[in-house]
Amino acid sequence: MAPGRPLFEAAGLRKSYRLGAVTIDALRGVDLTVDSGEFVVVAGPSGCGKTTLFNLLGALDAPDSGSLLFEGDDLGRLSSSERTLFLRRKVGFVFQSFNLIPVLTAYENVEYPLWIDGLGAPERQRRTKDALASVGLAGRMHQRPDQLSGGERQRVALARGLVHDPRVILADEPTANLDSGTGAEIVELLARTNRERGTTFLIATHDAAIIEKSPRRVRLLDGRVVEDGGGR
Amino acid sequence: MKFAVIALRNLARNRRRTLLSLLIIAAGTIVALLTSGFIRFSFFGLREAIIHGGLGHLEVAPAKDVEAGGASPERSGIPGLEGWGDLRGRIEAAPHVLGAGAVVQFTGMISKGDRSAAVLAVGVEPDRERLMRFELRLRGGSNLPDAPPDEGDDAVLLGATLARQLGAEPGDLLTLLGLTADGALNALDLRVAGLFTTGLQDVDSRIIKVHLASAQRLLGTQNATSLIVGLDDTARTDESRAAIEGLLAGREPSLAVVDWRTRAPFYGQVVSLYLGIFWFLGSVIFVLVCLSTSNTLMMSVMERIREIGTLLSIGTSRAQVAAIILLEALWLGLLGALSGDLLGIVLVSVINALGIQMPPPPGATSGIELHLAAAPVDFAAAVGMMLVILGLAAAVPVGISMRLRIADALRHV
Numbered sequence: 001m002a003p004g005r006p007l008f009e010a011a012g013l014r015k016s017y018r019l020g021a022v023t024i025d026a027l028r029g030v031d032l033t034v035d036s037g038e039f040v041v042v043a044g045p046s047g048c049g050k051t052t053l054f055n056l057l058g059a060l061d062a063p064d065s066g067s068l069l070f071e072g073d074d075l076g077r078l079s080s081s082e083r084t085l086f087l088r089r090k091v092g093f094v095f096q097s098f099n100l101i102p103v104l105t106a107y108e109n110v111e112y113p114l115w116i117d118g119l120g121a122p123e124r125q126r127r128t129k130d131a132l133a134s135v136g137l138a139g140r141m142h143q144r145p146d147q148l149s150g151g152e153r154q155r156v157a158l159a160r161g162l163v164h165d166p167r168v169i170l171a172d173e174p175t176a177n178l179d180s181g182t183g184a185e186i187v188e189l190l191a192r193t194n195r196e197r198g199t200t201f202l203i204a205t206h207d208a209a210i211i212e213k214s215p216r217r218v219r220l221l222d223g224r225v226v227e228d229g230g231g232r
Numbered sequence: 233m234k235f236a237v238i239a240l241r242n243l244a245r246n247r248r249r250t251l252l253s254l255l256i257i258a259a260g261t262i263v264a265l266l267t268s269g270f271i272r273f274s275f276f277g278l279r280e281a282i283i284h285g286g287l288g289h290l291e292v293a294p295a296k297d298v299e300a301g302g303a304s305p306e307r308s309g310i311p312g313l314e315g316w317g318d319l320r321g322r323i324e325a326a327p328h329v330l331g332a333g334a335v336v337q338f339t340g341m342i343s344k345g346d347r348s349a350a351v352l353a354v355g356v357e358p359d360r361e362r363l364m365r366f367e368l369r370l371r372g373g374s375n376l377p378d379a380p381p382d383e384g385d386d387a388v389l390l391g392a393t394l395a396r397q398l399g400a401e402p403g404d405l406l407t408l409l410g411l412t413a414d415g416a417l418n419a420l421d422l423r424v425a426g427l428f429t430t431g432l433q434d435v436d437s438r439i440i441k442v443h444l445a446s447a448q449r450l451l452g453t454q455n456a457t458s459l460i461v462g463l464d465d466t467a468r469t470d471e472s473r474a475a476i477e478g479l480l481a482g483r484e485p486s487l488a489v490v491d492w493r494t495r496a497p498f499y500g501q502v503v504s505l506y507l508g509i510f511w512f513l514g515s516v517i518f519v520l521v522c523l524s525t526s527n528t529l530m531m532s533v534m535e536r537i538r539e540i541g542t543l544l545s546i547g548t549s550r551a552q553v554a555a556i557i558l559l560e561a562l563w564l565g566l567l568g569a570l571s572g573d574l575l576g577i578v579l580v581s582v583i584n585a586l587g588i589q590m591p592p593p594p595g596a597t598s599g600i601e602l603h604l605a606a607a608p609v610d611f612a613a614a615v616g617m618m619l620v621i622l623g624l625a626a627a628v629p630v631g632i633s634m635r636l637r638i639a640d641a642l643r644h645v
Contacts, residue, residue: 052639055639060642061638081549087544087547089547093545093546095642101238101539101543102245103238103241103244104238104241112546113547116546116548160546
């Protein structure tokens, strides 16, 4: 990465979907810049384009038009193998529904990204245990997802997102399926990880508690950024 | 290794569906094993019955007779093999040769009272036939004596159907007419020693056996039509043929060595027919197992679209996702086929122990006991076949996973 270069530079991002005979313009020209180490909340009502924006930022989807650079590289021009490596090394995801692999234990879920990236067993073991310990699950590592509570599952998902030391964590509604107390714990965990490890966080949420605590709030409405406050 | 474990655990998620798939695969494996066991035993039984019924493994005959008469066992010209005694000694010294018996084949007319029939006569050496482990299926009376009969003591074995047509029984006196080497008509009185069957009705209605010495006496020659060679193992046929050809090299007039396959085209026809049936049945099993397991795998993948999206979003390549699905299919194939092998062994043992009698095949004179061969190669091949089928069955689900858009997959409900 060039010194001083933003982590993400999005300009004029547009994305539309066809839903039956109807075309939905999910993003209508989004401009957004995110620096390394920031903690950014993307807020807005359902259908405003938060998830679509996160899919583009995470290279899970490609924009119809506009440019999206990650550390200066155009995410829209990644080949299939480059995209896989980007997902393996540069980004971590935390999903609303946790999206853990049900046949793997908590330990195996967290270890998985390291294993597919070819890390040796001793290094995998060390980092997996550290990641689980950092989210407070050192004692539950051999449970399968269906044996864990919602909060524990989201902690495992966060540990999986962090274990390979990505440049950014994209968390889409990470507290939506949790009660308020557990949600608050998760938010605190995200904020602490941001402070301690310097990992960049982008969080899409409706949760007022998260929005209030965030140093930078980006508000989306009808596929456009209507507010970008604090932080920068 | 880890993908294999994930694939196996995925199969355990819906145990009822997996069990049903395993049953289908096991059933397909069992059908294939029973069919191949039956066919393999039939091939073996037919082959050994042909060889030990009198054809032998190899025949050594004058090359000109083989060229003129083809490889047919019913060659019936003037016996042209001279000096066969010395030749027999050399052949019997070769490895894997149990014995070599001289035969004289000719056509003639046999009569009892006012009843006559055209026959194919074979002059044989009973002691050599025993040495070569030939089986004589007697249906009455006894075998020909080992020692060459004196003039006036000649005996004959009649095909069972021929005996019925002539109204002949053991002890009856018959007259056999044949052409001598000079072209003159000669006659020989023969006492019926016994009745026998070759297993084929058509042959039983026209075959007789006499002692070699009786045949030579009737035809007025010391020659033989050929030497029939019996081996200790049918699998040694090609090797022994080459060895005997080596012994005969440079001999004038030249001799030809013909193997049992060439002399029994009927065997080749039966093999082709049975293999055709086997491949047809195999294709039906192939299609049925492939379609039903493909459907199972497809359901399993469609239920896990969002999970596949997650795998892709955390850096799993599409090839790795395809590998997980393919491994699930191969696990199913392996476990189903091994279960089928196990059940197949039990079924084969039970069927063989029951001694079920099958009706005579067309043209045959007696029924056979249902017996299934259990060849290890068939059990291994069944596993291989199921792995191939399941590999193909996985093609569509793998194709779906390869085309998935990650964002769409993550939205999938």
